[in-house]
Amino acid sequence: MNANNIDTICALSTVQGRSAIAVIRVSGPQAITITGKLFKPKRGKSLSETPGYRLRFGTICSGDKVIDEVLVSVFHSPDSYTGENMAEISCHGSFYIQQEILMLLLNNGARLAKPGEFSQRAFLNGKMDLAQAEAVADLIASENEASHRVALQQMKGGFSKELSQMRASLLEIVSLMELELDFAEEDVEFADRGRLKSLLESVTGHITTLIDSFRLGNVIKNGIPVAIAGATNTGKSTLLNLLLGEERAIVSEIHGTTRDYIEGQMNINGVGFRFIDTAGIRETRETIEMIGIERTYEKIRSASVIILMLDAERVEFFAQSISQLASTADCQNQKVIVVINKTDRVLDMLYDSNINSPTVYGSAYDSMAGEDSQTRYYDKIISDFTAETISLCKEHNIVPVAVVPISAKALNGIENLKTALLECRIDTADDSYSTLVTNIRHFEALKEAKTALLRVSEGLDNTIPTDLLAQDIREALFHIGEIVGEINTEEILGNIFSKFCIGK
Secondary structure, three states, X not given: OOHHHHOOEXXXXXXXXXXXXXXXXXXXXXXXXXXXXXXXXXXOOOHHHOOOOEEEEEEEEEOOEEEEEEEEEEEOOOOOOOOOOEEEEEEEEOHHHHHHHHXXXXXXXXXXXXXXXXXXXXXXXXXXOHHHHHHHHHHHHOOOHHHHHHHHHHHXXXXXXXXXXXXXXXXXXXXXXXXXXXXXXXXXXXXXHHHHXXXXXXXXXXXXXXXXXXXXXXXXXXXXXXXXXXXXXXXXXXXXXXXXXXXXXXXXXXXXOOOOOEEEEEEEOOEEEEEEEOXXXXXXXXXXXXXXXXXXHHHXXXXXEEEEEEEOOOHHHHHHHHHHHHHHOOOOOOEEEEEEEOHHHHHHHHEEOOOOEEOOHHHHXXXXXOOOHHHHHHHHHHHHHHHHHHHHXXXXXXXXXXXXXXXXXXXEOHHHHHHHHHOOOOOOOOHHXXXXXXXXXXXXXXXXXXXXXXXXXHHHHOOOOHHXXXXXXXXXXXXXXXXXXXXXXXXXXXXXXOOOOOOO
C-alpha cells in the first residue's frame, strides 16, 4: 500500500450541482469513525458499531445544528469497493448541503480525494486489476448499449481472465527454459520445442485477434468515425452543426473557411457516431490550407464511414469529387454515403424568377410544363442527379450505402441521412464480440508482446540459444502484465487514474 493511501479520503460521487439525491463517499482507516462523529442515528447503536452492508437512517449535524436527514451505508474492510473501511452518505442534493457535509468531513480528519483515487485504492488493495479499473471509467463514460456491454464485460474480468491464461502458459514454458539453463552442462532439454512452437502459435494467434478487435472496440467506445468530405463550400460545416445541434464549425460562403478537421459526437437511436468535418478539397497554394487538406486525407483514410458532399448547384464537379474520393479512400472496405446538398436551390436553377419560366438549364424539362410543373421539375432533376451520381460511383468501383438528396440549410432530407448512417452501424450483439480491446494502452502493449513472441518463433526456427528465447518470452510477459497492472510504475498509475472523475 502506498504511503499516501493511509489517509481517509472523501468526495462527492454523484454529479456536481443540484439534484434530488447526492452521494458522498468516504474511504480509509478512519472512514466509519469520522462519519460517525457527524452522524446521529434515529435509533440503535452508533455507526462504528454497525455491521457491514447495513443502511442507517439519521441526521448529519454540526454541533447542535442539523444539516440534513441522511442514509449512511457502512462497509468494513476488506469487504468494500476499495478494500478499506467505507461509508457512503446519501443526502439531499442541495449544493449547500453537499458542501457543508464535505467541510465537516475535512474538519474531522478526512481529505479530498484525487481524481480516480477510490478506484486506485481498489486496484492497490487487490479488489480489481488495472484493466478492470479502467473499465470502470469506460462504464461511466458509456453512451450507448454496445459500449456499456463491452465495459461491463471487462469490468467483470473477462479480458483479464484471457490475459491471465496466456501469461500462465508462457510462464510455464519460460520456467522450463530457465531450468535448462541451470543444467546447461548436462545438456538436458526440459522444454519440448514442438510443444513450445504450438503454444507460441496459439498465444500469438490469440493476441493477434485481440489486436484486430481494437478497430471495432474503438468504434464502440468512441463512436463510429464518420468523415464529412467534399469540395469547398458544399455545406460540410453546416451539416456538422445541424447534426450536432450546435455551432461547432464556422460557416461561410468563402471557399477554404475550414482549415483543419473539427470533431463532434452524437447518438442516433442508441448508436454512437463521431463526425469529422474536414477541410474542403481543392487546388491551392496557401500553406495553411494545404496542411488542412493533407489532414483531411488522413481523416478520410481512417474513417469507417465517409459522407461525400456534392453541391447541387455545381453538378459539373460531381465527377471530380467522386474521382478524388476513389483515389483517396479504400472504398471497398469503407462505407460511403453520397449526399447531394443544396437541393432547395434546384428550382432557382431551373427558373428565372423574374418571368417564372424555365431558364436555359431548365428548358430540357419544358415538355413537363403544366399543372404542378415546379414539383415535377424538382422530382425529375433530383432523380437525374441521383442516377448520374450512382453511375459515376459505379465507374470508380464505389457502391454507396445510399445517395441522399438534402438541404442542410432548409433541414430537408436529414432523417433519410440518419437512416443511411444507421445502416452503417456495426452489429455488436454477437457473442464473438464479447472480448474487445478498447483502450489504446492495451492495444500498444499487445503489439509489443506480439513482436517479442514473433522473435521467439523465429529464434526457434533458427536454433537461437535458450537464454535469448527466454528473454524474449519474459519481454512478452512484461507487456501483458502491464495491461492488468502486475507490472506498473507510479507514473503509469498516476496517468491512468488522473483521467477518472473525482469520487470514483
